[in-house]
Amino acid sequence: MKFIKSAQRMGFSLDEIHHLLRLDEGMQCDAAAELAAQHLNDVRTRLQNLHRIEVTLANLLDQCRKGGKKVTCPLILALHTDEVETP
Template sequence: MKDRKIALTIGRLAATVGVNVETIRFYQRRGLLFEPPRPPGGIRHYSAQDVARVKFIKSAQRMGFSLDEIHHLLQLDEGMQCDAAAALAAHHLDDVRQRLRDLHRIEATLENLLEQCRQGEKKVACPLIAALHAQAQ
């Protein structure tokens, strides 16, 4: 028989890891979390291993990994394939660095446009709005 401390219902699992029950179900549909068998007339119970797995998923999401990448990492974890995990992380790091470059470019553009807005006359079209219109075309 399972120890009651680690036999969690889906609601308790969700509360323990700080997510919604629907998030747990979504992870199950995506193949990120296994759905335990339902005993006849009973309720499914989740283990400490399930808690750890959901915490891993949430941690990887905070690092910016997509659910597909997380699924791949979970598969690699089961086979202890550090080289493949490192390759995935290196690719992700390249993506993060590109997004940072993009964000720095956006930051500089916004700073410039805000400065133009502050210096502009009230009767002249707003440089920020004008720039957004120009990019939309």
């Protein structure tokens, strides 16, 4: 159970954990390293996407605060026009 919880804290999916558990039955370090490298790549991609979302939201929020009440909300307008940068 500790193995599963530790793997979940590292962000591995249940399918990936199942695969790792099967690899644990033998000396499969190369295969485990390959799975971990792919997972690391996925984590880095998600972090980049989250950073882009953070920047976009911060910019829109800044525009909202500067715009006052007399203009259309930049955040709502961006969502309506699909001008929000998506990952």
